[in-house]
Amino acid sequence: MTIFRYSAEDAQLHEQCSFRVGIIPNTLNLGSRLHEIQQWIDANDIKFADLESGATQKSFEARIAALLGVEDCLFVISGAAACQIAVRIWAAQSGKREFGMHATSHMEFHEDKSYSMLHALRAVWVGSYDRPLSSSDLEVLADEISCLVVELPCRHVGGNVLPTMEEIRALRQIALTRQIKLHLDGARLWVCRPQLQTNFADVVNCFDSSYVSFSKEVGAMGGGMLAGSRKFVTSGRVWANRQGIAGDRHPAVLLDAMRCFEGTFMNFDNFVMHAREVARLLKASTFCLVVPEIPNTNMFRAYFPVSVGRMMAARARLALQAKQWVGTWFAAADMPEYCYTEIVISLDALRLEPQAIADAFRRLSQIADEA
Amino acid sequence: MTIFRYSAEDAQLHEQCSFRVGIIPNTLNLGSRLHEIQQWIDANDIKFADLESGATQKSFEARIAALLGVEDCLFVISGAAACQIAVRIWAAQSGKREFGMHATSHMEFHEDKSYSMLHALRAVWVGSYDRPLSSSDLEVLADEISCLVVELPCRHVGGNVLPTMEEIRALRQIALTRQIKLHLDGARLWVCRPQLQTNFADVVNCFDSSYVSFSKEVGAMGGGMLAGSRKFVTSGRVWANRQGIAGDRHPAVLLDAMRCFEGTFMNFDNFVMHAREVARLLKASTFCLVVPEIPNTNMFRAYFPVSVGRMMAARARLALQAKQWVGTWFAAADMPEYCYTEIVISLDALRLEPQAIADAFRRLSQIADEA
Numbered sequence: 128m129t130i131f132r133y134s135a136e137d138a139q140l141h142e143q144c145s146f147r148v149g150i151i152p153n154t155l156n157l158g159s160r161l162h163e164i165q166q167w168i169d170a171n172d173i174k175f176a177d178l179e180s181g182a183t184q185k186s187f188e189a190r191i192a193a194l195l196g197v198e199d200c201l202f203v204i205s206g207a208a209a210c211q212i213a214v215r216i217w218a219a220q221s222g223k224r225e226f227g228m229h230a231t232s233h234m235e236f237h238e239d240k241s242y243s244m245l246h247a248l249r250a251v252w253v254g255s256y257d258r259p260l261s262s263s264d265l266e267v268l269a270d271e272i273s274c275l276v277v278e279l280p281c282r283h284v285g286g287n288v289l290p291t292m293e294e295i296r297a298l299r300q301i302a303l304t305r306q307i308k309l310h311l312d313g314a315r316l317w318v319c320r321p322q323l324q325t326n327f328a329d330v331v332n333c334f335d336s337s338y339v340s341f342s343k344e345v346g347a348m349g350g351g352m353l354a355g356s357r358k359f360v361t362s363g364r365v366w367a368n369r370q371g372i373a374g375d376r377h378p379a380v381l382l383d384a385m386r387c388f389e390g391t392f393m394n395f396d397n398f399v400m401h402a403r404e405v406a407r408l409l410k411a412s413t414f415c416l417v418v419p420e421i422p423n424t425n426m427f428r429a430y431f432p433v434s435v436g437r438m439m440a441a442r443a444r445l446a447l448q449a450k451q452w453v454g455t456w457f458a459a460a461d462m463p464e465y466c467y468t469e470i471v472i473s474l475d476a477l478r479l480e481p482q483a484i485a486d487a488f489r490r491l492s493q494i495a496d497e498a
Numbered sequence: 499m500t501i502f503r504y505s506a507e508d509a510q511l512h513e514q515c516s517f518r519v520g521i522i523p524n525t526l527n528l529g530s531r532l533h534e535i536q537q538w539i540d541a542n543d544i545k546f547a548d549l550e551s552g553a554t555q556k557s558f559e560a561r562i563a564a565l566l567g568v569e570d571c572l573f574v575i576s577g578a579a580a581c582q583i584a585v586r587i588w589a590a591q592s593g594k595r596e597f598g599m600h601a602t603s604h605m606e607f608h609e610d611k612s613y614s615m616l617h618a619l620r621a622v623w624v625g626s627y628d629r630p631l632s633s634s635d636l637e638v639l640a641d642e643i644s645c646l647v648v649e650l651p652c653r654h655v656g657g658n659v660l661p662t663m664e665e666i667r668a669l670r671q672i673a674l675t676r677q678i679k680l681h682l683d684g685a686r687l688w689v690c691r692p693q694l695q696t697n698f699a700d701v702v703n704c705f706d707s708s709y710v711s712f713s714k715e716v717g718a719m720g721g722g723m724l725a726g727s728r729k730f731v732t733s734g735r736v737w738a739n740r741q742g743i744a745g746d747r748h749p750a751v752l753l754d755a756m757r758c759f760e761g762t763f764m765n766f767d768n769f770v771m772h773a774r775e776v777a778r779l780l781k782a783s784t785f786c787l788v789v790p791e792i793p794n795t796n797m798f799r800a801y802f803p804v805s806v807g808r809m810m811a812a813r814a815r816l817a818l819q820a821k822q823w824v825g826t827w828f829a830a831a832d833m834p835e836y837c838y839t840e841i842v843i844s845l846d847a848l849r850l851e852p853q854a855i856a857d858a859f860r861r862l863s864q865i866a867d868e869a
Contacts, residue, residue, distance in 0.1 A: 132552060135553060138547040138551055139545075142546045152546075157549065157750065157753070158539045161536045161750065165529045168528065175525055175526055175527070179504050179506070179509035179525045180506035180509055181503060182506060205743070207739075207742050209742075245740055348747075348749070365610050369610050370579060371578050371612075371742070372579075372741075372742045376524070376720050377720060377748075378525045378719070
């Protein structure tokens, strides 16, 4: 399977809107993005010698390592591959081919079973479809596993996507007792802080290895970090070369990640607060249901009593009429004739008033009703 | 192992030179490169809708497929990984884990045995260290193999890096008879045409699958194509997703590859002719040996009766004194107290007169002698 992409028609409509809520494709305004990277290179006096020798990459790796409270980091250009690599390293260390993951794991759904086809690993599902992993899930697990992959937030569980820090610490204790390594798939770790009420290092220190991303909330063209002990990252570097995802050859991706990270870093918590305010306004409305009522992160679900087809047509109409583009995609809900979308607040949507965002969804709903 | 990189000191010297012969790092003048991509986007009216829907990528894939005379192509961001993928596909089809490759293969030397560690494949060395693969090498091979990887040019064999088209066709015949698939690792296929005296499609059609690159001679930031039948490319797409090297997420890398390809395409043969002229002038000199006397491609070796250390020091002096930077690296030769370098002609060096290039190497040699 490949990544989500707008059709040419939807992309065209999306581009014509100045009001946008959702995930912004990294292909949008690519020319301006390249210009901004250029300006950033000048403003930050990024030197060819440092780029070429790897010093620029090393400095960013050190910056993120310090933030996450780990010994070392490695810049890579694929998060999917990075998480496979972490599991493979723990398998090699323990001699066990089995590892645990949540039943809704990205590794299962988006990567064509790469963990098995490439790394000859076997996955055990831990926990339940409808809630994040808990310590009791690990406690009752009968299988022997090398490591457990934990997604924070656990996006696909339906809204309540984060366990408490207490739960994470309890999971850590059980993992230590059973000699199971914990890998954090923390692509969106950046927006977990308000709910977990702690700092990034405190979360990451409950894990033996971690992955964080610079696309998604950070908004870069790509790239992420594999993080952990110096020994882990040294192994990770060899595996990244084997798998073809080493960041070394992609200076533009690196600089865009650095630029976007500095530009969003101070706003991560604001994304969440903004999402909570939008959710509060939508909850007070009658045209949709909001799950969860208080978003755990900058993302929550909104359910509409409309079919996907009508909703997609309504979105196109809203784009044409009001130059407003809302929601990245719509999918069928379990309830018949209901559809849902994920509402995501990042840099673009942060600039819009919560009331304006709620109003746009109200208008969308009205258009869908009228059709 | 990671890619070749200049130290910060060498990079700084390199940057100060306006006269450059060798492989130009893609980190050099990154800001201007981004600006040129931007201008290219405008000049070619590249639309967001086409980038987002994948139409731009598809059109480039179709362009290269037509040029190579294959059914389909897939844009990927790692050539090392692309060649592993080809071998894995042929292994799956044949049910055989063993494949053949030249003893100097990139797969062996630069990728930490990824074919074995990731794909659980076993490599058989075919042919001899000191010359490219020949049909007789395959003829006498006792092992059963799924496919044979053939590098064109076979860079590491010491200078004479290309077999004849007759040899390639003979190899094809034997491979067909023995039901062995042939994979072309043609990262530098672009500069093989004058020596092989035919077109790209004629070469590629002797193989079941191919890889071509847009870095190296083409000079792009990265990216390459996996090429072959529609069925092969469909499998390749799944594997590229598994391995994390799908080009989908890297629009800037794609556009830079498109831009650089159009900018160098007409010059590939000129690179070779220019290299031959430089080699002829150097051959007439007394300060170095040239291998081969008539370069097969845009790259040949020059041997100097100087140690590596003295040569590196001389290059730094030449850069300081004359703002000339020659050769990407120097390595110890088999002959004691001799070192050698690869002289590569691509876009930057094509702008310099062959005599000026030969003179620069003479000056380098003199500085090394005086030290």
